[in-house]
Amino acid sequence: MKMKKWLATLGTVSFLIGNVLAGCSNGDDSASGDATNSDQPVEITLAGWGSSPEESELLKQVLQDFETSHPNIKVKHEVIADQYMDVIKTRLIGGEGPDVFYLDAFEAPGLIETGVVEPLDSYVTEGFDIEDFEKPLIEAFQIDGKTYGFPKGYSTLALFYNKKMLADANVEVPKTWDELLDVSKKLTQGNQVFGFGQNPELARLQFIAESKGGDIVKDGNANFASEDVVAGLQPYVDQHLVDKTAAQPNEVGAGWTGEMFGQGKAAMVIEGNWAIPYLQSTFPDIEFGTAEVPTIDGKQGTMAFTVGYVMNSASEKKEAAWELISYLTGKEGMKTWTSKGFELPSRKSVAVELGYDKDELRASLVNGARYATVWSDGKNLPVIFTNFNNQFVSAYLGDRPLDEALKEAQDQANKEIEAQ
Amino acid sequence: MKRKYSPARLRDAGQGYLFMSPALFVLLLFVIGPILYAIFLSFNDVQLLGGTSYKFVAFENFAKILDDTRAKIALWNTFKYVVIVVPCQTILALILAATLNAGLKGEKLFRIIYFLPTLTSSAVLTLIFMWMYNQNGLINNLLSMIGLPTYNWMGDPAVALNAIMIMNIWSTAPFFMVIYLAALQDVPDSLYEAAELDGAGPIKKFWYITVPNLRPVTSFVVIMGIIGTFQLFDQSYIFSGGSGGPNNSTLTVVLLIYQYAFKNFGTMGYAAALAFALALVILVATLLQRKFSKEESLY
Numbered sequence: 001m002k003m004k005k006w007l008a009t010l011g012t013v014s015f016l017i018g019n020v021l022a023g024c025s026n027g028d029d030s031a032s033g034d035a036t037n038s039d040q041p042v043e044i045t046l047a048g049w050g051s052s053p054e055e056s057e058l059l060k061q062v063l064q065d066f067e068t069s070h071p072n073i074k075v076k077h078e079v080i081a082d083q084y085m086d087v088i089k090t091r092l093i094g095g096e097g098p099d100v101f102y103l104d105a106f107e108a109p110g111l112i113e114t115g116v117v118e119p120l121d122s123y124v125t126e127g128f129d130i131e132d133f134e135k136p137l138i139e140a141f142q143i144d145g146k147t148y149g150f151p152k153g154y155s156t157l158a159l160f161y162n163k164k165m166l167a168d169a170n171v172e173v174p175k176t177w178d179e180l181l182d183v184s185k186k187l188t189q190g191n192q193v194f195g196f197g198q199n200p201e202l203a204r205l206q207f208i209a210e211s212k213g214g215d216i217v218k219d220g221n222a223n224f225a226s227e228d229v230v231a232g233l234q235p236y237v238d239q240h241l242v243d244k245t246a247a248q249p250n251e252v253g254a255g256w257t258g259e260m261f262g263q264g265k266a267a268m269v270i271e272g273n274w275a276i277p278y279l280q281s282t283f284p285d286i287e288f289g290t291a292e293v294p295t296i297d298g299k300q301g302t303m304a305f306t307v308g309y310v311m312n313s314a315s316e317k318k319e320a321a322w323e324l325i326s327y328l329t330g331k332e333g334m335k336t337w338t339s340k341g342f343e344l345p346s347r348k349s350v351a352v353e354l355g356y357d358k359d360e361l362r363a364s365l366v367n368g369a370r371y372a373t374v375w376s377d378g379k380n381l382p383v384i385f386t387n388f389n390n391q392f393v394s395a396y397l398g399d400r401p402l403d404e405a406l407k408e409a410q411d412q413a414n415k416e417i418e419a420q
Numbered sequence: 421m422k423r424k425y426s427p428a429r430l431r432d433a434g435q436g437y438l439f440m441s442p443a444l445f446v447l448l449l450f451v452i453g454p455i456l457y458a459i460f461l462s463f464n465d466v467q468l469l470g471g472t473s474y475k476f477v478a479f480e481n482f483a484k485i486l487d488d489t490r491a492k493i494a495l496w497n498t499f500k501y502v503v504i505v506v507p508c509q510t511i512l513a514l515i516l517a518a519t520l521n522a523g524l525k526g527e528k529l530f531r532i533i534y535f536l537p538t539l540t541s542s543a544v545l546t547l548i549f550m551w552m553y554n555q556n557g558l559i560n561n562l563l564s565m566i567g568l569p570t571y572n573w574m575g576d577p578a579v580a581l582n583a584i585m586i587m588n589i590w591s592t593a594p595f596f597m598v599i600y601l602a603a604l605q606d607v608p609d610s611l612y613e614a615a616e617l618d619g620a621g622p623i624k625k626f627w628y629i630t631v632p633n634l635r636p637v638t639s640f641v642v643i644m645g646i647i648g649t650f651q652l653f654d655q656s657y658i659f660s661g662g663s664g665g666p667n668n669s670t671l672t673v674v675l676l677i678y679q680y681a682f683k684n685f686g687t688m689g690y691a692a693a694l695a696f697a698l699a700l701v702i703l704v705a706t707l708l709q710r711k712f713s714k715e716e717s718l719y
Contacts, residue, residue: 086682093468110685114470147638250575253555313470383684386663394667395579419484420686 005090013161027124042122042320043061043074046096049084052277055342057357066327071319092116092312094295099315100324104139105376106305106385112141112148113379118313119146123322128330132347135367140376150329151309151411153343156368157302159203163287173289177296179236180268184245187267196239196246197257197266200396202388204270207235207293207301207373217377222384222413225406232296234402235394241398248396262286272305272359273344273365292364306346362384380417387413445469446465470686473625481693482617493668494676495701501652501672504703505585506645512593513641514634517600518626531601537593541714549587550574559704574659577669584655584670592648603637604630626663641712650702653678 011041046063050056056079063075068290080099085107091097103111111117124130124147129139131152159180161173169187174180179259187330202209202224206216214228222385223229239246247266254260261268269275270293279288293302309325311318327333331350338345338354344366346352356362377384391409395402437444462482465475483574484695485491520531537545552558553573560570611629620628653674656664664671664679673694681691 089469089682090472095470111469112527114685116470248575250555251556251572379685386679386683389663390665393665397576397666399577399667405672408489415487415489416684416687419690420684 044099048102100320110379118311149310154306197269211296225410240364302368466689513596577667
């Protein structure tokens with residue numbers, strides 16, 4: 001008798017546990033189905049990182065427009081507030097990835113190589129007009145002739161200058177890097193106000209580092225200790241250590257160069273599109289202008305940063321996902337998305353239509369797109385970039401010579417690449 | 421002879437395990453399982469994204485550690501951090517506890533004030549300290565006011581780790597202070613009375629009675645401190661924005677593990693090996709501490 005009771009208890013418990021476990025795996029069944037062969041609206045997820053309230057409002061607007069024109073597709077927008085790439089990678093491994101998500105060009109080659117991103121060539125139709133995209137931007141999402149994503153917009157870097165400070169010091173806006181070095185001397189006042197605010201990290205420096213013909217990345221390996229790269233970077237470091245007319249933000253107590261510029265601690269900085277709304281809203285008193293980044297040895301150069309929309313290759317609703325991507329990166333969606341100027345349109349026709357090439361502040365940014373170095377250089381760039389930044393700082397602060405620091409960083413980076 | 425496993429005993433044991441099964445299940449799934457999986461990972465070359473694949477490489481991941489400059493830097497930073505922070509926070513906690521136990525006025529108020537730092541989450545604390553460490557922030561202003569040199573706390577590789585040490589000593593000492601305080605109440609008054617009769621002053625009483633009597637607690641505090649400090653992650657992560665910079669000066673072992681596991685592709689196995697190595701280091705450090713401190717009570 002007792003034994004039976006025991007068995008019954010065991011049975012009940014295992015039944016309950018079984019139910020709980022089954023409950024975990026039942027969740028997805030109701031959500032599948034495809035846009036083309038069902039009357040039920042399909043829900044797809046779109047993941048991205050958070051941005052300013054004004055920018056999120058704008059995205060909401062674009063998504064609403066999309067849902068109105070595509071009544072059979074609903075979009076669930078998820079904001080991943082922090083550590084975006086870690087969260088995305090983890091979710092992709094767990095099979096819970098979003099259907100469509102943001103992907104920074106910098107991370108794109110590495111993620112694409114693992115095969116989790118769907119190639120989009122078979123979905124693209126005539127009317128989508130790929131030729132319209134700025135070439136360097138779309139190339140960041142192409143590997144072996146296949147396109148894996150379309151840039152939703154971009155930003156380049158331009159020289160921001162404080163009009164009053166330049167007028168007080170009676171100097172012109174520099175056109176070449178030598179002029180910039182000269183002008184900085186006149187604008188610097190002791191160790192509180194510097195002529196030029198610097199950003200000693202590879203994402204901002206690549207075009208300077210490569211200005212003497214060197215290459216940061218060669219055959220997928222770090223190559224930043226080569227003579228040409230060191231020669232390209234030396235003047236930048238010297239301006240900080242020898243001239244003492246430039247400083248990085250934390251030397252004057254600022255968080256980034258935009259803030260440094262806004263606080264009046266730097267007369268000139270090289271910043272991107274995002275600094276314009278920031279400066280206008282946080283430091284409304286400051287009068288600033290933008291110019292194209294000064295030329296180095298007569299060559300124009302700047303950096304371009306771009307983010308694309310990509311599709312999860314494990315998505316079960318690929319047709320609907322493509323509808324969303326093609327709308328967001330299409331002429332209509334992009335026009336709304338870039339209308340407020342948070343990001344610049346990656347389509348030439350949209351840029352012309354919105355007139356950014358004639359905008360007083362943004363023209364220099366738009367002009368930069370032609371010759372910009374896109375911040376994306378193969379799948380090993382993240383490793384290369386971490387090691388570069390770490391050691392470059394020690395040279396930047398004068399702890400040891402630049403070539404020695406970069407040599408050590410390069411060896412370490414290549415060792416890590418080999419280990420992958 | 422009595423049988424070892426009678427049906428009744430089996431039934432008793434079965435019932436016991438049945439009632440434990442929810443806890444056992446959770447432990448297996450969330451504690452033992454991940455540990456075993458991590459050990460498994462550390463012997464494999466793992467590719468998780470886009471079609472999970474494992475390749476058995478035996479001890480290759482561990483051999484790689486010896487050849488990794490950043491791992492050495494991380495270990496050295498962590499070691500420096502442990503060696504400085506653990507004694508400082510232990511001594512500070514003991515002194516704070518002793519002053520609170522001395523029967524001064526406003527003792528309760530001070531107890532609350534001293535304990536407050538522990539209540540703040542370490543992430544928030546780090547952000548607040550980053551404000552104070554700012555080039556034009558509170559700490560530099562105070563230093564310049566009393567004529568001391570100021571530092572670029574966050575940007576200078578030579579001081580960045582020290583800045584984290586100061587912050588952490590300040591925030592964890594009060595927690596251990598509370599433990600000391602509880603232990604102090606247990607020290608028999610008779611010992612102090614006897615010492616007083618023998619003519620011992622307050623310092624001698626502290627040194628010859630309080631400190632030896634607190635030895636088991638000190639041992640506990642030091643071990644907890646060693647484990648906690650070896651696992652330093654959040655402060656240096658927030659401080660350096662995840663990079664371990666400037667110039668690798670705030671790179672700790674756990675931060676390096678995080679970078680290899682989540683930032684690089686395909687180095688999850690290596691990260692697991694590093695984690696395993698760290699666990700061994702902590703184990704050895706704890707055993708050494710126990711051996712040298714002789715935990716047995718005095719009586």
